[in-house]
Amino acid sequence: MDIGFIGLGNMGAAMALNALKAGHTVRVWNRSPDAAKPLAEHGARVVASPDEAFAGDAVFSMLADDAALRSVLLDSGLLERAPKGLVHVNMATISVAFCEELAGLHERHGVAYVAAPVLGRPDVAAAGKLNIVAAGADDAIARVQPIFDVIGQKTWRVGTAPQHASVFKLAANFMLASAIETTAEAASLMTGHGIDPHAFLDVITNTLFPGPVYQGYGRMIADNRYEPALFRARLGLKDVRLALAAGDAVNVALPVGSLVRDNLIDVLAQGDGDKDLAVLGKVAARRAGKKV
Amino acid sequence: MDIGFIGLGNMGAAMALNALKAGHTVRVWNRSPDAAKPLAEHGARVVASPDEAFAGDAVFSMLADDAALRSVLLDSGLLERAPKGLVHVNMATISVAFCEELAGLHERHGVAYVAAPVLGRPDVAAAGKLNIVAAGADDAIARVQPIFDVIGQKTWRVGTAPQHASVFKLAANFMLASAIETTAEAASLMTGHGIDPHAFLDVITNTLFPGPVYQGYGRMIADNRYEPALFRARLGLKDVRLALAAGDAVNVALPVGSLVRDNLIDVLAQGDGDKDLAVLGKVAARRAGKKV
Amino acid sequence: MDIGFIGLGNMGAAMALNALKAGHTVRVWNRSPDAAKPLAEHGARVVASPDEAFAGDAVFSMLADDAALRSVLLDSGLLERAPKGLVHVNMATISVAFCEELAGLHERHGVAYVAAPVLGRPDVAAAGKLNIVAAGADDAIARVQPIFDVIGQKTWRVGTAPQHASVFKLAANFMLASAIETTAEAASLMTGHGIDPHAFLDVITNTLFPGPVYQGYGRMIADNRYEPALFRARLGLKDVRLALAAGDAVNVALPVGSLVRDNLIDVLAQGDGDKDLAVLGKVAARRAGKKV
């Protein structure tokens, strides 16, 4: 396929590279051009404007947040100039409201819009093992499936309304942050009783809670080490806020989400926003009077 | 081995039966004697008083709560009359404070005390697949290991202080109830956006959250069916309360636990205390304005 | 003075009327013109556009929310066309971020900006007894003080940064909503113990908590009557959201605010958003299993 790729952060670059390696033609653009260089070495065509990326069979975007995407895509008039019939696949996590707005605007301008946020961190992206949660018109998804197949281990089709993919992703990250918070509290209870949290984690992850979340984040909490950050607390807070907003819009409260949000604000207030999301363990420990 | 077994509810009866099937001699006692009959058919010797169960190599107890155990063991003077050198294995979930008190009293009366609460519901107990979290003197645990081996798939040794096993068990159930609450909130978010929660659960349990907890309880929430109860909400609340008390005793708050406790009080106020713990999903749905 | 007045809801109309009664010249404008008629009978000059209100010595605005003010003032280009040296007094409760944005824009366009949100409901506004929380340039406030003196019982000067008045107002309404929530919970505790909440309120409002808040909202809770609404739950939620956002912007969590927000979302989900803010009492009662 001939695709454009916009947004070459850790995640975006890894996905674009996998598309390249699979033999696809990839035109890449990034606001700061340095990020495109390593991809050029693998055959990517570095373009000078997002307009040049919005061409070919499809364009993929992986920008930081609502504001970045709005700036590149809407404020610049790019979407209005985009070729009719192009498929735009947005893989970033954005707000449900903005996703819905984008769906409408794309339809008006004759561009197919697929929302395809992913589950997985940069190492998983590099391995091509992401889980892709995709929503949009069936034929549009079908057209980009070859790319999904090389950047993800599985594509989860969750309907034709793009914003539903956003709801899925935000709910998943809300559950992730909540599981970390709960683990942090349990670890703090262990420490309070003079028990090594590693021993508790060993039991729990081999019985009730298998899988990478409790194991990976749990170890960081038990080790009381929150760097290097695989998923920064600041970004986790962003997603929890968006999940709360998605609930608020339809009169659904997420009380555990509210609590996690408040603890993540505490994280930022302590200057720990760039540590890993597991740093919720530090909040719990500090509130229990432990020196951390 | 020649063991006694006190407390023949769903869990206790299943464990006693597995001991019988493995060829051990089991003297059983239950407050209401009917519960002992099915075991008699499998060769159990039904005894008329708990004193007769406190004999042989070891005695196992699985009574409903602190009050029941206190009544049978302490108020009656049973512990004082128990043969020196006997091993008493308490498999029920009791408070950390009472567990610590019991450890001291057993020591004073020359009886070995092993706290061995289990992870798993009645169906798991029947299959002999429980996870046993055991704490107590090493030699005492070693002596009862043959019984553990037939009622559980694995014994997790968590130290010599019996109350540590209680902390483990309560923290595990706190995490369980918190995971259910979080799932309930996420499911409610899906419904609010017109998305079938089953679809979301399918993604989440095949990616971030494998394992039986999110699958089993998640399905009850998505189905909005909370009967038959495998783990009653009333008992879940009991354990969350004990986890909070265990934290309070060492100045550790469990904020998610407080929130879950308040929602479980709501469950009881609606008359749903005997439904499954997954009924937290009904609270979330009702608060989001859904008819349930 | 010769003033303009934009936004003639319950609050705005009452304030404009008091200015008229005190002999000031008042040009009034409202999106739906019917609201202006009763004021015309008291001598107001009804103008056909907000531009005509933005003239004379000063203009006062009391529009519903950020969006309404943005639409009338910014999207229309009105602020750019406003006469240099005019004082614009915004008495509505808006977000801290928007208030800060407005302060900057007014400065750029040579219009003095005074933020002057008020404490008090429509009946208090009608009586000219509002408490006005004013922030802005000292001379600008001094120029409009004669109007403040007839619409309020007291002007609280809280500095020269307009957004500080917004923080004050939002914090006050956050505290108001929190006090109502707490009263609702206490009343529910009374009912649960078979005690008439009126008796408890009688004690509490004559001892620890004198003043109109606990008395007025408390009586609605004890009576379980939430209509007519003096302060609608929907508007209370709006303010709590803005208070949370004001905190989030400076890394300050308001955990009680998060909890109140979640309960107000429950209110809206039940279709009670247009009932009085005291309807938090209904949430507490329903969650305690009472028929309400």
Add this chain to the structure above:
Amino acid sequence: MDIGFIGLGNMGAAMALNALKAGHTVRVWNRSPDAAKPLAEHGARVVASPDEAFAGDAVFSMLADDAALRSVLLDSGLLERAPKGLVHVNMATISVAFCEELAGLHERHGVAYVAAPVLGRPDVAAAGKLNIVAAGADDAIARVQPIFDVIGQKTWRVGTAPQHASVFKLAANFMLASAIETTAEAASLMTGHGIDPHAFLDVITNTLFPGPVYQGYGRMIADNRYEPALFRARLGLKDVRLALAAGDAVNVALPVGSLVRDNLIDVLAQGDGDKDLAVLGKVAARRAGKKV
């Protein structure tokens, strides 16, 4: 009247002294006898055992908590030996469950039981200005009213079931702690925006929230000074716990109470349990990243 008085802490001693000054005969007893000396100088008859205090027209008790009262009154057999027809007035804050238990036991032993917890701190007790919340048999309260009249400014009769007085007192202290928490959060919001919290308190206590609670505790928060303690955080936590237990017993959650409890556990974990209850302000400030 001829009364006994048991428990001569700050509160009890002040009340006993006022009874003495009014000319009543007062036999006083305290576990550590030193506390009785200052009263002896004012004419109190110091007795050697609680039995000697349980005589005359009535006996008043003001012991620290459930355990202290249980020890002195029940474990010792004192209640069984008490003269029939005596009135026992318990002015301490105890749990609702224990109050109900005591009501039953007193009835069985022919002693009238009046629950009469008080609102007010030691300085208020010294001034004879307490608010007394009394529940019990009407004739029993009538008999001790002369004493209430000299130790309090007003007696609030709240029915004949003694435990109802306990519910009132605990709900009042729950509301007090919640108001402090809310004030702490609002003050933290001010600081975050560079606003002096004193200015905000000045507005709020002269408008929405008059009265001593917001003024007194608010000033401690704004000053960031939590000593000397007028109401120790440790005791506030005790009462919040009892309020939560009173709710739990009748399936009523107090979500704000749960949140306050968790913050007070944080207070104790930091070693601040003996500071004033207003120290909740320190928790809020610390969580917002302020050096405190």
